[in-house]
Amino acid sequence: MRAPLHRYAVLAALALAPAPARAHVKWFADFTFSDRPLSATEVATPIFIALAVFSAVVIGALVVLDARLATAPWYRRIVLSLERYRDKSGLVLRVATGAVMLLNWQADAMLVPELPAEAAWLGWFQFGVAIALLSHRTVPLAGLGLLALYVIGIARFGMFHMLDYAYYVGFGLYFLVSVLPAGRARSLGLPALYATVGFSLCWVALEKLVYPQWSLYVLSQNPALALGFPIDLFLVIAAFVELSLGYLLIIGLLERPFALIITLVFFTTTLVFGKLEVIGHTMLHAALIVFLIEGTAGRYPPPVRLHRQSRVRVAFASVNFLLLLGLLLAPYASGARHMYEAAREGELAPAQTDRTPTSLTAPGRSGDPAP
Numbered sequence: 001m002r003a004p005l006h007r008y009a010v011l012a013a014l015a016l017a018p019a020p021a022r023a024h025v026k027w028f029a030d031f032t033f034s035d036r037p038l039s040a041t042e043v044a045t046p047i048f049i050a051l052a053v054f055s056a057v058v059i060g061a062l063v064v065l066d067a068r069l070a071t072a073p074w075y076r077r078i079v080l081s082l083e084r085y086r087d088k089s090g091l092v093l094r095v096a097t098g099a100v101m102l103l104n105w106q107a108d109a110m111l112v113p114e115l116p117a118e119a120a121w122l123g124w125f126q127f128g129v130a131i132a133l134l135s136h137r138t139v140p141l142a143g144l145g146l147l148a149l150y151v152i153g154i155a156r157f158g159m160f161h162m163l164d165y166a167y168y169v170g171f172g173l174y175f176l177v178s179v180l181p182a183g184r185a186r187s188l189g190l191p192a193l194y195a196t197v198g199f200s201l202c203w204v205a206l207e208k209l210v211y212p213q214w215s216l217y218v219l220s221q222n223p224a225l226a227l228g229f230p231i232d233l234f235l236v237i238a239a240f241v242e243l244s245l246g247y248l249l250i251i252g253l254l255e256r257p258f259a260l261i262i263t264l265v266f267f268t269t270t271l272v273f274g275k276l277e278v279i280g281h282t283m284l285h286a287a288l289i290v291f292l293i294e295g296t297a298g299r300y301p302p303p304v305r306l307h308r309q310s311r312v313r314v315a316f317a318s319v320n321f322l323l324l325l326g327l328l329l330a331p332y333a334s335g336a337r338h339m340y341e342a343a344r345e346g347e348l349a350p351a352q353t354d355r356t357p358t359s360l361t362a363p364g365r366s367g368d369p370a371p
Contacts, residue, residue, distance in 0.1 A: 033343040033352050037210045037336035040329050047233065048209070051240045052325055059244060059253070060318040066254050067310060079256070082293050089290045090178055094133045096286030097142070097171060101130035103279050111149055112165055113280050115157060125149065136179065143175030157349055160335040163203050170196030171283065190290075191300045194249050197287045201246030201262075202324070206332040208239035247321050249291070252302020259291035 069075045104110060105127045110117040117123050125145065132142035146168050153162045174189035208215045215235050229237070248258050266281045296302040307313050342348050 031211070031214045033336075033339040033348060035211060035213055035340070037333065037340055038212065039337070040333040043209045043329065043333065045236075047236055051236060052322060055240050055244050056318040056321050059248070059321050060314040062248070062254055063304065063314045063317050064310065066304075067313075069254070069257075079295065082256070083295075085293045089293055090136075090139075092289050092293075093171065093174060093283075093286050094139065094142075096282050097146070097175075098130040098133040100279065100282050101126040101133075103282075105130070107279075110156075111153060111168060115153060118156075122149075122152070133175075139175045139178055143172045143178075146172035146175065157352060158339070160339055161352065164200060164207075166203065167193070167196045167200045167284065167287065170194075170287070187300055190294060190296070191302075193287050193290065194252065194255070194296070194302075197284065197291075198246040198249035200284075201249070202243050202328060203246075203332070205239045205242035205246065206328060208235055208242070209329075210333055210336050243325065244321070247324060250324075251304040251317060251320070252296045253304045253317060255291050255302070256295050259288040263288040263292075 100111075104112075104117065105123045107113070108117050108123060109115060110122050110126070117126070126149065129142045129145035129149070132138040132145060150162065150165070150168045150172065153165070170193040173192040177186050177189045180186040212232070212235055215238075216231060245258055245262055248254060263285050266285060296305075304313055304317055307316055339348065339352075343352065
């Protein structure tokens with residue numbers, strides 16, 4: 001009975017994982033926080049509940065698959081061959097981050113495509129971060145620079161908006177501790193990357209549920225992305241896939257296979273969305289390559305492996321997924337409502353409110369989401 005369970009779990013995960021809606025919607029939709037978000041109770045439809053339970057079941061099955069893979073000789077050979085490149089992890093992150101900083105400097109953006117660098121010195125500051133990444137000795141300065149830019153982003157655009165890009169905190173911390181002697185402090189860099197990249201994927205996934213009009217707009221412009229599903233159903237499925245993948249990174253479950261799957265998915269969306277997608281996801285690609293190379297074993301104990309018994313691990317992974325979903329959805333919906341009210345009162349930055357509100361039925365009109 002175990003083998004079919006494994007196969008169904010893998011098939012379910014792989015069938016959903018290539019969903020092309022993983023592109024960050026804010027980069028391609030004329031989003032505005034003046035659009036009314038859905039409340040948590042409006043999001044919690046029967047389809048939402050069914051997919052939440054299904055996702056928890058699949059994640060529990062993946063715990064069993066993870067244990068099987070860990071003892072498979074062919075998988076161990078792949079892991080050992082990848083671990084030979086561990087010393088290249090820092091270089092991968094430095095090159096990717098430096099490239100993004102230079103692209104932002106050239107495009108008058110701050111950190112990501114949708115955030116304008118309204119002061120010239122911000123562009124030069126990012127240029128300085130790129131320069132600091134050239135030398136191993138100055139990498140901690142680059143880490144401080146990334147954290148400073150993130151704090152500036154919070155001050156300018158608000159915590160709710162900047163949580164989409166929490167992985168910048170992970171990169172900053174990674175660079176800060178990268179020059180420390182080998183030990184416990186230095187080992188914090190990798191779990192910081194896992195936690196912040198996973199959280200960013202989870203947080204952005206909720207955007208598809210609370211602001212469906214933004215993603216529906218993108219899908220209406222590119223209907224082939226829905227793979228033949230009704231676009232409203234596909235949107236909820238895509239949100240749960242992204243949420244599940246982020247959660248798997250946080251708990252350290254099948255980190256190498258899913259790092260590979262996620263980065264391949266990001267590459268497929270590039271075929272539709274072009275170089276803007278490449279620019280926006282370059283740092284995520286770099287982090288995923290590091291996850292593929294390093295895994296977690298031997299560097300820090302991932303949460304899912306804190307328990308030895310398989311049954312306890314299954315319960316831990318499944319139950320905590322549902323808990324995380326509830327713990328994130330409530331504050332996301334509350335934060336979205338706050339942004340909506342602030343936009344109506346003119347308290348937000350122009351970059352968050354001056355775009356044409358999206359609507360499938362009446363582009364240019366704000367208000368309720370399209371049905």
